[in-house]
Amino acid sequence: MNQDDLKRQAAEAALDHVEGGVIGVGTGSTVNHFIDALATVKSRIEGAVSSSEASTARLRQHGIEVLDLNATGELSLYVDGADESNGRLELIKGGGGALTREKIVAAASRQFVCIADESKLVDRLGAFPLPVEVIPMARSYVARELVQLGGTPVWRDGFVTDNGNLILDVHNLQIEAPAELETRINAIAGVVTVGIFALRPADVLILGSAQGPRTLT
Ligand code: 5RP
Numbered sequence: 001m002n003q004d005d006l007k008r009q010a011a012e013a014a015l016d017h018v019e020g021g022v023i024g025v026g027t028g029s030t031v032n033h034f035i036d037a038l039a040t041v042k043s044r045i046e047g048a049v050s051s052s053e054a055s056t057a058r059l060r061q062h063g064i065e066v067l068d069l070n071a072t073g074e075l076s077l078y079v080d081g082a083d084e085s086n087g088r089l090e091l092i093k094g095g096g097g098a099l100t101r102e103k104i105v106a107a108a109s110r111q112f113v114c115i116a117d118e119s120k121l122v123d124r125l126g127a128f129p130l131p132v133e134v135i136p137m138a139r140s141y142v143a144r145e146l147v148q149l150g151g152t153p154v155w156r157d158g159f160v161t162d163n164g165n166l167i168l169d170v171h172n173l174q175i176e177a178p179a180e181l182e183t184r185i186n187a188i189a190g191v192v193t194v195g196i197f198a199l200r201p202a203d204v205l206i207l208g209s210a211q212g213p214r215t216l217t
Contacts, residue, residue, distance in 0.1 A: 006117035006208030007081075008033040013206050013213035014079050014115050020044055022072045024105040025059060026080025027052040027098035030115050034079050035059055049075060051105050052098040053162050069108060078109035082116050082202070083128040083195075089114065089202040089216065090178040094131030094195030097161050103193050106200055114202035118209040121216075125178055129154065129169035131195035136166050138190020145188045146170050149181075165192055 001009070011033035018041060025035060025048045035055065038045070039062035047065035049072055050056040056066050069075075080102055084092040091114060093099050106112050130151070134142045143153040151170035159167055175181055178198035185194040205216040 001210055003117050003119065004029070007115070009208035009213055010115040010117065010206045012037045013215075014113050015041060017077055017079070017111070017113050017204070018044055019076065020046070021076050022046050022049060022067055024049045024075045024078035024080075024109045025051065025055050026078070026102050026105070027055050028081040028096045030081035030117070031055060031079065032058060034115060035062060035064075038062070039064065049105055051080065051101040052096070069105065075105070075109040076111065078106050078112045080106065080112070080114060082114050082120055082197075084122050084125050085114060085116065085120055085202065085205055086122060086125055086178070087216070089205050090125065090196070090198035091202060092125050092128050092130055092195050093197055094133070094167070095128070097131065097133075097156070097159055097167050099131055099195045100133050100161065100163055100193040103197065103200070106197065111204065112200070112202045113204045113206065115206050116208070118207040118214070121205075121207060124175060125196070126173045126175040129171045130173055130175070132168045132170060132185060133161055133163070133165050133192040134168055135190045135192060139166050139168065142188055142190045143168055146185070149173070149184065163192065
């Protein structure tokens with residue numbers, strides 16, 4: 001099985017958590033498999049809240065109604081991928097640049113089910129460059145602040161988020177205390193969202209593996 005097969009396996013296993021109502025849907029290649037699988041049980045749900053324009057388009061292609069989070073209230077379930085997870089289900093997200101809306105939908109959901117292939121499980125977060133969404137005029141200032149924290153920020157040149165902002169990918173961070181670093185980076189003026197999901201980690205992690213889906217809680 002290749003990595004994409006393992007992503008599909010995890011995505012299909014997440015269907016067991018879909019019980020009805022409106023569900024939150026993340027972004028990325030693993031979530032694309034989830035959206036395709038969700039289409040096979042779409043009569044079970046009332047619709048979806050999407051975390052990106054890309055996922056919205058895919059959901060609509062499948063005839064799944066996309067709803068505004070302001071109109072739904074709390075969601076029972078959010079399903080999304082990750083770039084890294086540690087054993088406490090604290091995540092790095094934002095490789096696809098959708099981290100801000102992902103963090104909003106995760107915050108508004110009772111249960112966050114993260115789906116990934118098993119290579120995403122790590123002992124310590126930080127080998128994957130940490131995405132930080134920034135207001136354009138603050139790009140250089142925020143980059144200097146991130147250097148003070150020991151990181152090496154690289155501007156994701158040519159990429160604009162769905163919110164009209166920029167992404168700095170921060171290399172060389174040793175993330176010993178994810179929640180503390182999340183709070184610290186959040187506090188830098190001009191930062192919209194940092195891709196550490198530790199203050200609101202996942203509740204369930206489903207990993208695709210050669211032995212079949214593995215669930216961590
Ligand atoms: C997008 C994300 C994705 O969930 C993350 O990048 C994982 O992507 P993939 O499922 O393609 O490996 O955070 O902003």
